Amino acid sequence: MYKLLIVDDEKIERNGIKYLLEEGKLELEIYEAVNGKDALEFLSKTRVDILLTDVKMPFIDGIELIRQAAPLYPDMKIIIFSGYSEFEYAKFAMKMGVEDYVLKPVDPEEFAATMNKVIGELDEISLKQEYEQESREYIGKHFLYQMVYGNLSNEELDKSKNILDEDILAFHRMILLETDKEFFGRVGNAIEDEIKTAVEERARYLNLNSQQCLLFLEDKDGSCEERCDALHAMADRLISLLKTNYGETAYVAISEAFDPDAASVAEHFKVLEGLMQEKFYTTGRFVFEQQDETCGSEVAEIENDTLMKQIKQDVRMKDILNLRTHFGELSEKYTGKNAYSQVYVKFVFSNLLKEFYDNMPDADEMQQSREIERIYCTNTFDEIKEIMLANIDKLEKIFGRNPQMIHREIEDIKQYIYDNYDKDLSVNDLADKVYMAPSYLSFVFKNETGQNLSKFIKAYRMEKAKEMLETTHKKVVTISNEVGYENVSYFCQSFREYFGVSPQKFRDQG
Secondary structure (H helix, E strand, O other), X not given: OEEEEEEOOOHHHHHHHHHHHHHOOOOEEEEEEOOHHHHHHHHXXXXXXXXXXXXXXXXXXXXXXXXXXXXXXXXXXXXXXXXHHHHHHHHHHXXXXXXXXXXXXXXXXXXXXXXXHHHHHHHHHHHHHHHHHHHHHHHHHHHHXXXXXXXXXXXXXXXXXXXOOOOOOOOOEEEEEEEOOOOHHHHOOHHHHHHHHHHOOOEEEEEOOOOEEEEEEOOOOOOHHHHHHHHHHHHHHHHHHHHHHHOOOEEEEEXXXXXXXXXXXXXXXXXXXXXXXXXXXXXXXXXXXXXOHHHOOEOOOOOOOHHHHHHHHHHHOOOHHHHHHHHHHHHHHHOOOOOEOHHHHHHHHHHXXXXXXXXXXXXXXXXXXXXXXXXXXXXXHHHHHHHHHHHHHHHHHHHHOOHHHHHHHHHHHHHHHHHHOOOOOOHHHHHHHOOOOHXXXXXXXXXXXXXXXXXXXXXXXXXXXXXXHHHOOOOHHHHHHHOOOOOHHHHXXXXXXXXOOOHHHHHHOO
16 A cells, blocks of 8 residues: 655645545555645655645745655655646646646546556556566575575676675575475465564575475574574474474474585585485484584584494393493493584484384384483483483383283293204304393293203203104214204213113113
8 A cells, every 4th residue: 555645734625635535546545744844754754655745835845845855765756736826836846856746726537647647657666676576586596596506606606796686695504494295385485484484583585395495594693502592493493383384394404604605505505405314314303403613513423333332232132231331331421521512412312212212012102202302302411311211211121020021032032942943052142032131031031931041942952852762763963963962972961961861772762
């Protein structure tokens, strides 16, 4: 809606103009001023699109008003209305850029034609400005695309700056926003304003494809820690926006600060794409960031070092005692250290927590996601330790006090012995089959069966050997091999200890 200011020292004249405007059903926001002085004071605070002024007024007349007001708003349309005797003034005003004049008394048809003409000109200007703005934005986005994908050199960018917005390179950081499935192509351009609102600071928006968009941010004053906190809060708002309003799961990758040129944009975008790939290997993590060198931290890569392998082996072997020992050593590695970023530490321990849940029977995936989310919401390393220790306690209860699970694993061991009694059956190999520590397997086997594991294996082999001696004509040495004894002398000794006679005598006695 256009704004119009009527300036006339006679109220009846102002009311008459307003009446004609209402009769013409013109959608205008109308203001009034009683003389040129009041009009200038109003214009100093409020921009109008149309100035409709009388010529002869006290304090400041219409000609002086036009002379002072025109430079304030160069696109403002000016119309004067005056009596015939003031026509020379009107001609002078026309030289100053006045659009048109209306003689008093005002002819309704002439006035309507003048107003429609002026409003039509404003519409044309508005459309032209809108087109020019869209063209600048399109050109700007085209250049940003070229920079992002490394198709524009710094030299080419310098040559093109005269056709670009002055602020196209007024950014120092990028944020990549990605959804799990096709989203940006489905919702269209409307999402741009919502995202910019959620960012809560000046930003450029670039839609990359149906699952990704890129935000260009200016760098803000303040400490590195304050800026990092602000960026994390921004990431949380973006993720929440897509989840709350659209039910979409989103991920955010944040670049470090950089100098805004074509080469830097392409380089840091590649880093963002690499960071975003990490979501494939993690659960419950939604924000990935490239640490600023100025923040004094380094992004360390996850290393499957000896300690991590030991902990994972402890979990698989259900060796809680060693798990607690090795976890304490791992915790000590990060306690009081600032050489590792918070994101890196949270990533390490969330992966370890995932290992815990992968080894729990009937693990609750929702509970796993909630626990990982808790880790990423922690503010101190002690909070991470507390979460991890609570889950180790949970593992201990499951491994040590679940009769059904123990029974099932022991039954698996017994069945394996039945199927493979002819092979080497060491306690270590059997423990590996059910991911238990050898000592723990021996303990629970004895509790479950009332029999020592090695004696159980020997007894089953002896019974199979007895069966073969009774039902076949195989040689003793062959039977020895078939029940898992490569040394026939040792087999004969074991058989005699078990049955009181040698294998051959057992067969001879029938």
